[in-house]
Amino acid sequence: MASCAADGGCPTDYMAVSISLLAIILLLMRSTWPFLIHKVPRPKGSSFWLPAIQVFASFNLLLSIVMSLNFLKFKRRHWWQSCYIWAVWVEGPLGFGLLLSCRVVQAFHLYNIFVRRRLPPIRSYIFLPLILLPWIGGAAFIHIKKPLNYRCHMTTQWTIPVVCLHALYVAALVGFTWAIHHIEFRFHELKDLWRGILVSTSSIGIWVVAYILNEIHDDIEWLQVATRFLLLSMASIFVLAFFSISSSQPLVSQMSLRKKECQEFGSMGRALGISDPGLLLPRESAPVIDPNEPLDKLLLNKRFRQSFMAFADSCLAGESVHFYEEAHELNKVPVDDSVRRVYMARHIIDKYIVAGATKEVNISHRSRQEILTTSDLAHPDLFKNALNELVQLMKMNLAKDYWSSMFFLQFKESNTRTIDHELEQPAVWNFSPRLSSVRGDDDPFHQEHPSKDRGHSSYNLDLR
Numbered sequence: 046m047a048s049c050a051a052d053g054g055c056p057t058d059y060m061a062v063s064i065s066l067l068a069i070i071l072l073l074m075r076s077t078w079p080f081l082i083h084k085v086p087r088p089k090g091s092s093f094w095l096p097a098i099q100v101f102a103s104f105n106l107l108l109s110i111v112m113s114l115n116f117l118k119f120k121r122r123h124w125w126q127s128c129y130i131w132a133v134w135v136e137g138p139l140g141f142g143l144l145l146s147c148r149v150v151q152a153f154h155l156y157n158i159f160v161r162r163r164l165p166p167i168r169s170y171i172f173l174p175l176i177l178l179p180w181i182g183g184a185a186f187i188h189i190k191k192p193l194n195y196r197c198h199m200t201t202q203w204t205i206p207v208v209c210l211h212a213l214y215v216a217a218l219v220g221f222t223w224a225i226h227h228i229e230f231r232f233h234e235l236k237d238l239w240r241g242i243l244v245s246t247s248s249i250g251i252w253v254v255a256y257i258l259n260e261i262h263d264d265i266e267w268l269q270v271a272t273r274f275l276l277l278s279m280a281s282i283f284v285l286a287f288f289s290i291s292s293s294q295p296l297v298s299q300m301s302l303r304k305k306e307c308q309e310f311g312s313m314g315r316a317l318g319i320s321d322p323g324l325l326l327p328r329e330s331a332p333v334i335d336p337n338e339p340l341d342k343l344l345l346n347k348r349f350r351q352s353f354m355a356f357a358d359s360c361l362a363g364e365s366v367h368f369y370e371e372a373h374e375l376n377k378v379p380v381d382d383s384v385r386r387v388y389m390a391r392h393i394i395d396k397y398i399v400a401g402a403t404k405e406v407n408i409s410h411r412s413r414q415e416i417l418t419t420s421d422l423a424h425p426d427l428f429k430n431a432l433n434e435l436v437q438l439m440k441m442n443l444a445k446d447y448w449s450s451m452f453f454l455q456f457k458e459s460n461t462r463t464i465d466h467e468l469e470q471p472a473v474w475n476f477s478p479r480l481s482s483v484r485g486d487d488d489p490f491h492q493e494h495p496s497k498d499r500g501h502s503s504y505n506l507d508l509r
Contacts, residue, residue, distance in 0.1 A: 050266035051196070053115030057270055061277035062116050065107045068281035072288055076100050089403070090395070091150070091169035096288070098173075099147045103284035106140035110277050113197045114259070121195075128197035133184045142180035144287065145214040146173055152221035159228045159387055162422045164394070183210060196263060204260045208253055215249060229384055231317055248283040252276060313392040314374035317385050340444050341436045344369060352456035356447050357439075364404035365435045365443075368397045372428045386423040393428065408434050
């Protein structure tokens, strides 16, 4: 016991290392599972690199504890085994500090978006290094003063400030979370964030007690072995719980390991429970499409919009119509339902407005900045100017070619058949329970695909 307490290699040390290896494996599985198994598309921006940095920081934290506290029996012969590299820099700024800073950034985003109802005033790649500055400054100060002994331990006068720095970041995370506790989230952001804080705070509490005892009482051998085991095992539980209980983005249920939450949503509107706009109800008649009517009025019709969108996609210019579709869904949300409006607005901004977005639309710099610097993400006219610009652009670039395309001819034929079918069999809409709602994915040309819908087979026979 005396030898392994000082040099490492106790049975409890190997048990703790095994727990940390298992935690890292589970963490890697949890982070890659949605992309490999559920085929979730990789998000861009901070939605991807913040969780990736959390995995990196978690690995650094566990590895630094193993290397600095001699869990494995080895002698420090090389510069890269220095206590100041592992116990100061890797464990501090690159480990615990980086891990907590990523969560503070996420909570800061939620606070700005749902409480202040505006985009964060500072980008994540700028805000994260700013939060890390106290850790970097503290690590540099310790490195200059050289207070560590040969076993990488500090005295009491150094241990207390280090523990206070850890507690400061936990308090900042709790503070931002408490500021948004009154928001009625549509997904699991707040609940998961609180759950993560409770689990991680419990493990951090035990970890801090073990850290203080391990640093101060380095002359008690059994205490060194016990606290060393607690330090690594609690850190393993902490990093796994902290990452697995996510609080990042809407549609987080798609990335869940629980089968009951693994759902597919065709759009953000469906995920938020927004009714599909512009669909023909059973008792409604299909409107006659007049090419002489303004395009913005024609686009209000769901069937026409789907046909026009298919034509625009074939021309590799469909982002404007997709933007119109989702902005139209946003208008279906009541003005007083600010939470759903904020969710939808942020989704549209991330997908169509920000520079480098997956479907970035061609709007003026003035309209783009007007949206990105808005003081109210729930404002009903947030995308009004952008929509007007895009409708004018579609009139000049797409509308003229659409009227002479096969897409319009197919749509016109499909629309005519629908009207004739309604005139011939009006009772079907009133009495058939199977036609009380729109079918399937609402394909505007479903009349041409009888194999997909047996309900149209008798209609096709009548045409023959």
